Amino acid sequence: MSAQPTLGIAVFPGTNCERETFEAFRSLPVRLRYLWYEDPDLSGVDLVVLPGGFSYGDYLRAGAIARISPLVDALRVFVEQEQGWVLGICNGFQVLTEAHLLPGALIQNTSGRFVCRRVALRVENPHTPLTRTLSAGEVIELPVAHGEGRYVVDASTRRKLWERGQVLLTYVEDINGSVDQIAGVMNEAGTVYGMMPHPERAVDPLRGWPDGIRLLQSWVESWREQHVYTG
């Protein structure tokens, strides 16, 4: 039995948020390691984060080439066998939808522009490991930085997402044309999470902007509470 859960941060060619993601989790009770895209060994890993960036230069479609990498093949087994939880941030969310580990897809913003700013987000489901320290309807602020953040999903899945509480966060204002202004979702089992905003960029209390760390902390603490650790 280990003292702390192990959190792996996936790195693909073109990932560029792995360092700040590492730093953001450093204050939390986890052991951190990077997961190289060619190395599919997820043994001993409890939590996986797919950070932001431009894996494979967004070639073909954002997340499309990462999706056929050995690491994502291993991740599929990790999810199927319920070995642990997965969180995709921005490009990581795109990879997870491409891999069909999360429903829907993320395509070019309706404006055709890259949107890079702080946005207000409404908490839609406060009963998930990620959002449980927040309350329903509470508005938090996180930065976004994406060109392909328009969340689209077919009508029947869209209805199910809402019925099953799989919608985590919505944008208060329409910033990219997403269906129902959806900013983050989870899978039906509640083991895979994806969001376009960057919680790892809102973790510094000195800058008075702790909303991101609240999400990450609650995610890690929820895992710890459901599993026994000695530390």
Place this chain on the structure above:
Amino acid sequence: MKRWKVEVEVFLREDLLDPQGRAIGEALQQHGIPAEDTRMGKVIRFFVDRMDTSLEARIREMAEGFLSNPVIERWEVRMEEVESR
């Protein structure tokens, strides 16, 4: 020597707004072309030195599951025997 040219054409589904297609269409209109419903797709082209039913099936599988994303896109594949260069 002959070989096969394979082209997989991928377009965003018609019911999804295509901002690139829209911008291109508007530019065409400004230059005297009454372009309507302009869409921008992509073509992935490659050559193979043989073709049989199992390879064709595999190509179609990759077109459906990798070269396109069926949640948002539609694809077509064209195969043609051509002279090797």
